[in-house]
Amino acid sequence: MMRILLALLLAALLVPGSTIARPAWSPVQAESLLQRVERAPDEGLALPPEIAPQLRRAIDAGERERLDPIADKAALTLMRAWRGRCCGQKRPSWWHIDGSTNDDQLRSGLLRALQNNQLDLYLRSIRPSHPYYARLVDALSEEKDADRRAIIVSNLARWRWLPARMGERYLLVNIAAQQLTLWEGGVVKGRWRVIVGKPVTRTPVFTSQVTGVVLNPWWEIPSSIAAEGIASFVRRSPSAARARGYIFQNGRYRQMPGDNNALGRMKLVMPNPYSVFLHDTSSRELFEKDRRFFSHGCIRVDRALSFAATLLRRDGWDLARIEEEVTGGKTQTVFLSEHIPLYVAYFTAEPSLSGGVRIWEDVYRRDPVTVTSHSDHELTDIYGSRLSSSSSNSGVVEGGQTCLN
Numbered sequence: 001m002m003r004i005l006l007a008l009l010l011a012a013l014l015v016p017g018s019t020i021a022r023p024a025w026s027p028v029q030a031e032s033l034l035q036r037v038e039r040a041p042d043e044g045l046a047l048p049p050e051i052a053p054q055l056r057r058a059i060d061a062g063e064r065e066r067l068d069p070i071a072d073k074a075a076l077t078l079m080r081a082w083r084g085r086c087c088g089q090k091r092p093s094w095w096h097i098d099g100s101t102n103d104d105q106l107r108s109g110l111l112r113a114l115q116n117n118q119l120d121l122y123l124r125s126i127r128p129s130h131p132y133y134a135r136l137v138d139a140l141s142e143e144k145d146a147d148r149r150a151i152i153v154s155n156l157a158r159w160r161w162l163p164a165r166m167g168e169r170y171l172l173v174n175i176a177a178q179q180l181t182l183w184e185g186g187v188v189k190g191r192w193r194v195i196v197g198k199p200v201t202r203t204p205v206f207t208s209q210v211t212g213v214v215l216n217p218w219w220e221i222p223s224s225i226a227a228e229g230i231a232s233f234v235r236r237s238p239s240a241a242r243a244r245g246y247i248f249q250n251g252r253y254r255q256m257p258g259d260n261n262a263l264g265r266m267k268l269v270m271p272n273p274y275s276v277f278l279h280d281t282s283s284r285e286l287f288e289k290d291r292r293f294f295s296h297g298c299i300r301v302d303r304a305l306s307f308a309a310t311l312l313r314r315d316g317w318d319l320a321r322i323e324e325e326v327t328g329g330k331t332q333t334v335f336l337s338e339h340i341p342l343y344v345a346y347f348t349a350e351p352s353l354s355g356g357v358r359i360w361e362d363v364y365r366r367d368p369v370t371v372t373s374h375s376d377h378e379l380t381d382i383y384g385s386r387l388s389s390s391s392s393n394s395g396v397v398e399g400g401q402t403c404l405n
Helices: 002-014 027-043 051-061 064-082 103-115 119-126 131-142 146-160 223-236 238-243 284-288 304-315 319-328
Strands: 169-174 179-184 187-197 206-215 246-249 252-255 266-269 293-295 299-301 332-345 349-351 357-359
Touching (some): 027 051, 146 349, 179 304, 187 284, 187 293, 206 304, 206 319, 223 246, 238 246, 266 304, 266 332, 299 304
Parallel strands (some): 169 332
Antiparallel strands (some): 179 187, 187 299, 206 266, 246 252, 349 357
């Protein structure tokens, strides 16, 4: 019976509007919250203008009955904003990663934080924790150019659409930068160039779990890609097609493992609804180009076997062992003992190694403005092509079921 009563009491504490006594906001906690509310514009957030003065007056009045509901509302609004649910740019349909947290979770966490006097710790857990977010906030405070400010604000919003905590070890693809990074403990442990989708077959923004690596993969050719010429080649010249690895088998077009295979010598096991994969390529010379938007949506990675060895090192694999297995020609899947989160995102503003902010070409036309080429900041137009200010997505295929290349 005692356990039941305790459970009911705890549930009542977590229910909005409960009549059971709940922890009150102390003046110190409310002042801490007010400071964060007042700094919200520094992050590109536009909280309702009445929130800060209402909270200030409630604190000065020193009345709990007045302070508690106002502080609750201010805290909930701020946390919603940090999770990309208000007070900033709305998450668009092309962003398929949901890092939001519902109100019940936010309220219950807030009550526990107040009860345990851990408000600051809890609010930090809701705010984006990635070091790039913090550096972009700093850059925004120093930036004077209106167009660059608008781009930084847009990219801060994209970080808020990601989970606040992305994991201890994870992979991050920045489509705009055409770069893959491996993060461990908040630090970049590896960088690889990648090839991503053409503007008409864009690589989608999504997340997945990497569960393994396939060595010497077969390429199951999507019908849309086969229709571009592979199907007629196999029908017209089956011997020549087979010499390049193309066959028609069990009602589908496939390419056998080998040096000509479009997937190269490895691909990741990363289930997702877009049939988009990260893999090697047989056209490795394309990595020497600065502008690498060539694929049907998939992500091709440079130094693919070395990359695979990096992922598998905790499972006892090194590059020499992977190269030996690849040379044997057998298709095999090596599963990871610890799955690795993968985030495929689109950031056009990113902290540079030199300490500034690098603005990447907005190839997919998703930024609100164009950065003009006469800007004195680094790399506003890194490819020499005119950047588009259009944000239209019309007529564009986002991954779909046509990738795998």
